[in-house]
Amino acid sequence: MSKVIAVVNQKGGVGKTTTAMNLAAFLSEMGKMVLLVDMDPQGNATSGLGLDKSQIDSGLYEALAQERRIHDVIYNTSHEGLRIVPANKNLAGANVELVDMERREWIMHDLIEQLRHAYDYIIIDCPPSLGLLTVNGLVGADEILIPVQAEYYALEGLGQLMETIDLIKTHIKPQLEISGAVITMFDKRTRLSSDVMQELYKYFPNNIFRSVIPRTVRLAEAPSFGKSILHYEPKGKGAKAYRKLAEELVSKHMS
Secondary structure (H helix, E strand, O other): OOOOEEEEEOOOOOOOHHHHHHHHHHHHOOOOOOEEEOOOOOOOHHHHHOOHHHOOOOOOOHHHOOOHHHHOOOOEEOOOOEEEEOOOHHHHHHHHHHHOOOOOOHHHHHHHHEEEEEHHEEEEEOOOOOHHHHHHHHHHHEEEEEEEEEOOOHHHHHHHHHHHHHHHHHOOOOOOOOEEEEOOOOOOOOOOOOHHHHHHHOOOOOOOOOOOOOOOHHHHHHHHHHOHHHHHOOOOOHHHHHHHHHHHHHHHHHH
């Protein structure tokens, strides 16, 4: 049975897209069939995997707007076993345009249901906001992965995100689960204060991933070359951390 995972944090700059993209790459390296859905109008996952956003006529927006079949907006990437539904410039208007659609919170869910049979993992890179696109991503998912930056202000906004998730569980999709939080941009020279860790454990008592993603120059620059860290620096610290995260996630689903 395929797993649909939404990678979400409405605070920008926490390594959300880096996590969605590299997790997808390492899952495909493990022999899984993976689809990455770029729901972020900035389209960083799309360009980060080497696609030219300006050249994409039809992407996720056209499928959400029911102008194209979802099957017709899936593109190959340079990773075997990893495909992408890209974002293009039209996606920016989707938050407004979805408002008047029927079952507006369920549009992404309905698209994903058509694809589940073909993939082991579907990873959704949600926008850094709590608008209708993100709600669609969450309703479309089985579980949620929350990248949390290793710094004192990381917890600001987490309460708001958890409230949104609770509302969705209460009113729309009770079976939605939190897969866990993953600590990103960790710099071992700065001790992550024990206060921050304790607070995090309050939010996620049983599910903070053991894999910690370091802050590295290579991880930051890989997307500008249109590459995942697996293709850009496969033996570096960033690649090791994301490989470990992918392995941890898979073993969690097997247990």
